[in-house]
Amino acid sequence: MLVRGARVRQATCVTGSGLLGLVLLSMAWLFFLLGLAINYRLLHPSVTLGFLPGVVGSLAAFFSIPALGKYGVDVPWPWLWIFLPLALDPGGLGGFVARLFQKR
Numbered sequence: 127m128l129v130r131g132a133r134v135r136q137a138t139c140v141t142g143s144g145l146l147g148l149v150l151l152s153m154a155w156l157f158f159l160l161g162l163a164i165n166y167r168l169l170h171p172s173v174t175l176g177f178l179p180g181v182v183g184s185l186a187a188f189f190s191i192p193a194l195g196k197y198g199v200d201v202p203w204p205w206l207w208i209f210l211p212l213a214l215d216p217g218g219l220g221g222f223v224a225r226l227f228q229k230r
Contacts, residue, residue: 144211149190158183158211165217180218 127172140148161179187208191201201207213220 151186152187158186174208174217177218180212180215184208
């Protein structure tokens with residue numbers, strides 16, 4: 127049954143630059159997640175990517191927060207979410223701090 131007078135909200139058209147930004151942002155988040163898995167030696171025990179997944183994750187968070195703000199999502203403590211990938215990455219700052227406090 128169709129209801130007369132009901133308004134349906136349709137999504138606006140996606141521009142080429144918006145689509146490119148969405149693809150690049152998705153690739154950055156996927157690289158961060160797979161890079162963490164590789165650095166934690168879950169996928170390839172002999173391969174490490176160093177600090178690169180943490181930096182890519184921070185850049186992805188940096189560009190995701192304003193994109194979420196356009197849709198009305200208020201992200202508390204944005205700098206925490208930007209620096210968190212650097213702290214989680216064992217090849218980056220988090221791993222360096224963990225190695226400092228590791229018992230020998």
